[in-house]
Amino acid sequence: MEVEAVIFDLDGVLVHTDRFHYLAWAELADEKGIYFDENINQRLRGVSREQSLEIILERYDGPELSPEEKKEMTDKKNATYRKFLERMTSDDVSQEVRDTLQKLKASGLKLAVGSSSKNTKFILEKTGLADEFDAVSDGTMIKRTKPDPEVFRLAGNLLGMKPEKCLVVEDAVAGIEAGKAAGMKTAAYGEAATGHIADYDLEHFSDLLKILINHADRG
Numbered sequence: 142m143e144v145e146a147v148i149f150d151l152d153g154v155l156v157h158t159d160r161f162h163y164l165a166w167a168e169l170a171d172e173k174g175i176y177f178d179e180n181i182n183q184r185l186r187g188v189s190r191e192q193s194l195e196i197i198l199e200r201y202d203g204p205e206l207s208p209e210e211k212k213e214m215t216d217k218k219n220a221t222y223r224k225f226l227e228r229m230t231s232d233d234v235s236q237e238v239r240d241t242l243q244k245l246k247a248s249g250l251k252l253a254v255g256s257s258s259k260n261t262k263f264i265l266e267k268t269g270l271a272d273e274f275d276a277v278s279d280g281t282m283i284k285r286t287k288p289d290p291e292v293f294r295l296a297g298n299l300l301g302m303k304p305e306k307c308l309v310v311e312d313a314v315a316g317i318e319a320g321k322a323a324g325m326k327t328a329a330y331g332e333a334a335t336g337h338i339a340d341y342d343l344e345h346f347s348d349l350l351k352i353l354i355n356h357a358d359r360g
């Protein structure tokens with residue numbers, strides 16, 4: 142069945158805030174003397190702030206941490222992360238991403254964001270992307286984050302689209318799993334594309350045009 146809507150992950154797909162997540166977690170891990178590296182960071186893609194901390198704490202061997210101490214840690218990480226976000230502008234969205242979104246929209250496709258991040262709306266505002274989407278489903282609106290399908294199901298519902306008409310674009314393995322669990326088609330970008338687990342692997346963001354427009358007739 143033909144794709145009629147595209148649901149984009151945010152961090153690492155539309156914008157490179159994945160780097161800021163890494164730097165903010167690295168600062169926290171350093172402070173606490175916890176080993177952290179790029180490989181561990183890959184496992185944080187798409188998963189919630191709280192689950193990310195649990196993954197980082199796999200390398201922690203100090204006294205047990207209370208829920209309050211963990212909350213303090215996630216708050217601290219988010220404060221560092223928000224400092225990076227504060228400095229974002231429309232220059233943080235590549236011309237390739239802007240042109241591709243424009244062309245997809247012009248072809249009649251509905252566009253949405255599906256992100257685990259509670260900072261989604263702030264990032265969309267800072268980068269001037271807020272008006273580019275027909276729907277936004279984010280970490281403030283869901284109970285379970287990726288790989289659970291909730292965030293993408295909600296995006297599909299907000300668009301009024303059946304799952305099989307939606308294509309999810311993701312840089313996280315957890316995100317591809319979530320898209321599949323939602324019954325949607327999937328396109329992997331960046332890190333997720335290395336495992337060949339999605340329906341499509343994108344080398345460039347603009348490859349979406351080849352997949353979605355060149356073979357479709359939308360008048």
Ligand code: BG6
Binds near residue numbers: 151186
């Ligand atoms: C996802 C990121 O988009 O959002 C994860 O890939 C992050 O790494 C998650 O943990 C939650 O983000 P936030 O902004 O609510 O801490």
Ligand code: MG
Binds near residue numbers: 151152159187311316
């Ligand atoms: Mg991502």
